[in-house]
Amino acid sequence: MASTYDFIVVGSGPAGCAVAAGLANAAKKPKVLLLEAGGNNEDKNLRVDGQRWLTFQKQDMNWGYKTAPQEYCDNREIDYSRGKGLGGSSAINFGVYSWGARDDYEEWARIVGDDAFKWEPIQARFKSLETFHRELPPTVGSKYAAPKESDHGSSGPLHVGFAAEFETDLPPLLDILDKTGFPLNPDHNSGNPLGTSLLINSAYNGVRSTAKDLITPQPENLTVVTNAPVQRVILEGKKAVGVESNGKKYLASKDIILSAGSLNTPQILMHSGIGPKEQLEKHNIPVALAQPAIGQGLRDHMFCPLVYTRKAGTTARAGFYGDQAAMDAALTQWRKDGTGPWSKFACELGIGWYKLPGLESTPEFAALPPAERAYLSKPTIPHFEMATHFPIHWFVPGFAPENLDCLCIIVFYYNAQARGQVTLQSADPDAPLRFDPCFLGDAFDRRVAIDSLREALKVVRHEEFSRDTVAQIAGPAGDSDEELLGYWRQTISSSWHMTGTAKMGRTGDADAVVDADFRVLGIEGLRVADMSVVPILPSCHIQAVAYVTGVTCAEKLVKEYGLA
Template identity: 30%
Template sequence: MVAQLNDVAGQTFDYIIVGGGTAGLTIASRLLETTDSSILVLEAGQPNLDDPKILLGAQWGATFGDPKYDWLFESTPQKYCNDRTITWSRGKGLGGSSAMNFYLWSKPPTADINAWEELGNPGWNWDTYLKYTLRTEQFTAASEEQLKSYAHTHKADFRGVSGPIKTTVPSEPLLLKKMFLETAQKLGLPLLEDGYGGNITGCWEGAVTLDRAAKWTRSYAATAHYVPHKDNPKFTVLTEAVGAKVLLSDVKDGEDFLATGVEFVHGGKTYKAHARKEVVISTGTLKSPQVLELSGIGPRDILEKIGVPVKVELPGVGENMQDHSYIGISYELDPKVAHKTTDLLRNPEFAKEQLRLHGLDQDNLHRMGVHTCYYSPIQVSSPNDASSIIERTEAFVEEKKRSGKLPPGLAEQYDIQLRMLKDDTLPDIEAVILPGYLTFISTPEAGKCYATNLCVTQHPFSRGSVHAKSSDPLEPPELDPNTFSASVDLDIFAELVKFTRRFAEVEPFKSGVVREVDPGATAQTDEEIKEYIRKYSNTCFHACGTCSMLPREKNGVVDSKLKVYGTKNLRVADVSIVPLETAAHTLAVAYCVGEYMADILRGVA
């Protein structure tokens, strides 16, 4: 199904896409559908097709930590997280991280996307985002039977009907989700009819990327965009091929360099492939800046340090990194109620029976989803502390501006973030209810069921970086998210934890749980809660910004057509181009970037 080395080494293609992940395969697929161009995709991982670890639902984290599926990046010791080194799982293989995420399909508020256009990117607004995310989705609504148990209503205008990515409502109705939503409403968060139309402030049940027609298995970039085109003679995909660098012309074409191809590593040896038209880097927020730097594009000091000649000096490469962080609050559930959680799958006999039911295409726990959530402004979650938090944030921004040390363009980003923080209609925090145990102090007990409220920050003021450590493309980049370097991020996170813990004080959630397991008695005061966060919070794997789409003078790396500054035909298309973090999980964003990139290359956007 995939190419051999001889099909690629020394050969010439119209387009070369480095990275066969979420956006990369989307671009390839759309070009194959609408043009007669030849396309090469270089993917560092294995095909991993027809793999139950990927396809079978409710195995959240099953591929994490396994180098067959996971890049297993490691951060530098994080100064503001007790010097912890944080493992950063990223998808490796066809489909990229769409093959290993928790398959929640979510979208941000309108203001978050419009902020990208405000920062200097014409066309990157909510209308465009909605257009492309609708194009990529095929939604199947909840059945009448499901609606008896679910609050999953929807508006047709906000759901795609003919796209390759299948989304739907998980089939297993859970009392746990009902408890969560009813409690959220009592805490001041309205139940939304549909959280996909640009308003997500409130509580709602989201969709998940499961394909009902394929026994409710994962719908992701490989099944949607690779498999339908695998036999197209114009489509060449080489796996286990690590993109090393982009080949740039020795002489500029006018003011810019011409990308002529790609150097890649396969089986321990280095080869080249050539491009007639364009090269697209789509290796993700943590790898795309490294590929650029190894190509001679990036901050001069970094390139000189790793011994790579400077072709295009772009100080913004690898900078402006932002990410969501999460932490869990776990609860033991009332044993008198027959809850359905992933904890049951720890019983080998039960797990075997669930696989049997899956094979018969009957209801089973592998059809569950992590999809019920709330998004709240701090004015709702922390009415007594919101003013103080806003004042501290204003002081932080003003101090940074006065210091004269802010990178170009960051003051403008901070002003937008501050404006959003002051807006009591826009969300600053999120919690998602996970039907199972996912915290890290205690050990779950056999035979018991648990729930975990996953608390997620949304618009961090902290900024990190990702840079090549050497000229070796096989050496992982240096990853420094700089988490909580802006202390206001930790302040907001603590308020998020405090608010979410209130669920256990309000019916019906109160009566549904026996006790809080983690953090429990170890985190009661504000400082103890912050220490819990510093010790146990983790990345939510939503990093963005390292190849920011911004004007060049504002530390931009790509323009609004995703073309790398200083080049004629080199693009970056993945979540690394997102200049400002959104209040959403990043799956739909990645597909949107891929869809938009394909239209740009076709000359219709």
């Protein structure tokens, strides 16, 4: 006999845990079930701050997805990792905790016609999520970070802040960025990310924070079932009544909330008979609701690396990463008290978001729809990003040990206009969809990629940087548009910021899958709350947006069902 709950949440990433926590902690204590496809992720060693770059390589924590061959990127299949297990992608991501721009949320509210998504209420939810630790190392002054207390939370379940110790070449690089025309920003989570900042990490005291922290300690009215991938939603006509996982049925008396992410939520919907009619019929899936917009609208941020070996003595990375005994001793120290080199190396980045000079005078910008031009011209909306101190040696097979004293700056292009899609390729509900993000597929995207890389090259060519450069390990062959774009094609990577495949909109919008209350249009009792519904491509690394999306959905459910 199937178990019955008030609410079922599918997926335990940032959005899913935020929905589950918000419901379970409501005053009337509804019965909530949280289903997770992966394991418990209980081992504390998975939370070593400096090893945050390695957890995504653990096969049991990663769905291991790849894109379809990318037409505009030399037909490469590109890594499309997604987290698996409690915490979802927050357990395998790289620890960037960024909120985006206040104008992102004003645009979200405009698109969906709901003030709940404006910056002021969104900022209040961000503050409720975090305990922000503003402390800086004693050797680093407020010149580099000076967040206002009023802009942050002090009692939330996520512990975020700055690393306790910085690599010695980080502050000097921030100064070089400043001198090159990328001025310092004291707090990238103030609502205005423009400028160069010290990264606010989803970590504290050497320990990664994950979405699991939102449901720890676990409320008595919350049931968590791991190793329970959901294959389909159980429908009675146009009403969702439960879900099926590995042949077992779970029923919901109120609502089912899908929070499986931009790649897996459309998969569950399609195998439930909700999706593009021709795709469902091709694979002999009975059509419950023909919804052509599901799986469309996929967007992402992309990056490429600039890598340079540095003069001996200018960094200490080779002495650490090149010495297994040093790394082992550091791990012992970390297990003791969370301190030491594993809470220093690769634990703090320089990060910044910027506008491109002259972008608005380009023909590619002029060709955009008026609403998009207006959005990109808003004062807090960036066009590209740079991040420093990316530990590139972990990402390049056979990285030469003699190059460990290197510095990597990664360059991201923003506001991609190309729209990719995820599509059915099997009747098997456990088989992944086909993922085609269409990287570099729009003329505007190519323009922004070229110009972003050209701007970043100003930094590495600044005399205070170049004087310590020994050699270029990775970078474009020349300065022409063709050479810069060619380098993007050869080295482009996803930022794993997949967004938009079950888009939120107003009833009647051709591309809307859910309404502003997260309800799947045309199906009663079914909602989606994850990055698939977000109708903008946020100006940030999206884990914080996933959290706040879940919090917003939970607030709406608590109000609608009178649970407060």
